[in-house]
Amino acid sequence: MAASLSFTGSARLLTALARSSALYNSFESRSFHATAVCCKNRAARIRIGKGDKPLTYEQALHPHQIAHRKGWLSQHASNLKGEQGAAERTVEDVFIRRFMFGTFHGCLANEVVIKRRGNVLVVCALMLQKMPPQKFYFFIGYSESLLSHFYKCPVKLEIQTLQEKAVYKYV
């Protein structure tokens, strides 16, 4: 009942504010917090355009194709029934993706694939040949040692380089 009242009230207020362009005063209020809207029918979907934008296989297939035409970017045993630690592994994955995106800035050709084999974290990435190999080696070593120290487990990077991105289709 309170919600319906507030809705009608806010509609009237909105119009009133729009007309009078009243300034917003900070009142002592308790309101609920909402994050930015993230519609599930818009997530990870690149909409069809003119036909000049190249897409990789990963970008072209939408999330509902996972387990049908796409695999998983990150696999670990914690998502099985009765296993612990799923949340920790997910947070680790998110951090590792951001880390790779930032360290190899502009070089990532495709998404980062994370595999866990027992204790070892294997991070597989496809890169473009934007830097000389020496720089690549330095970044690989730096990432491996930093992530190993951070997660207290051996981290291996498997980097493969390409001349250009593997285009699946143009959209």
Next chain:
Amino acid sequence: MASFGSKVFLLLGRTNVSGVGYRKTGNRATYATALTVNSSSTNKARGGKGSTGRRPKRGTGEPRTEKMALDQDWTSVYPAATPFRANAVPLPLRMGYPVKRGIPPEKKGNLELIKIPNFLHLTPAAIRKHCEALKPFCTEWPSALDTDAKCDELFPVKIQSTDYVSAGPSIRNPSARVVHMKVKLSSLNLDDHARKKMLKLVGDRYCKDSDILTIKTESCPLRQQNYDYAMYLLTVLYHESWKIEPWEAEKTRADMEEYSWEDSTSQKNILDTLLRINATGEGEEAEVREQLLGREEVLEYKDSVETLKNEEPSESNMLRYKEAVRKVLKVWQ
């Protein structure tokens, strides 16, 4: 009033983010460069500028698959579990859903092939090598233990526990502390009273068909502690079942595990019936009862009633009872 105002602000804020932020989140979610990379143009530009100090960029050589001999040692190409490398696997693989009127994408730059676990490191040759390397560390099974019966006889107490492996930095798993201890009661030295008492103490943990007592301990936090507790329980059960407490003398007919026909209502009933049938009245009652008990039909009746009560009722048991009753009461068809 205050709540309305703040709600309005929230709405405005939300629309803002959704309008501009979509593109941003789209980029960030994919973590791959959205720009089309024209590597040749940027290289030429760089080469033109810094040609004085810089060595000309080496082109990428041909993939390793071109240089592989047909009879190479594959175990050295993939010695351990590694993700798929398109330049190191000389197979013309294609993976993915094909584009309309097209074919699946090739292996170069194919993320799907990298995502899946591969078994390229487990060819028969590789497994043979592993076995050969492990052989010096293996010992033979003792030749004296060649049958299951001998194993059971020499090692009657069997302990079972599970180890768990998972992908993550921690090797601890709380379900690894469970210990199952199995022992056959026939291998324990129990007399009749001790066996019956043990069965009463143990209850559900005993399986009649296989004569195995299973004790599952999981109350302690460590497996070693649970194992010690299980052994302690077995010891205590054994010693307690041999002891005879003074209150055990009060065991009534209802506490008995099996049905016994002596001094039961069935015996009383049949003897009364027979006495009344043969109401000759010769001799004392006790003598006549003794005589009746010795008769063959009565003994057969006793057997059939005991099997009916102790075992599960079946067709043959019921028929046997019917025949016995007919013979005792001399009712022939």
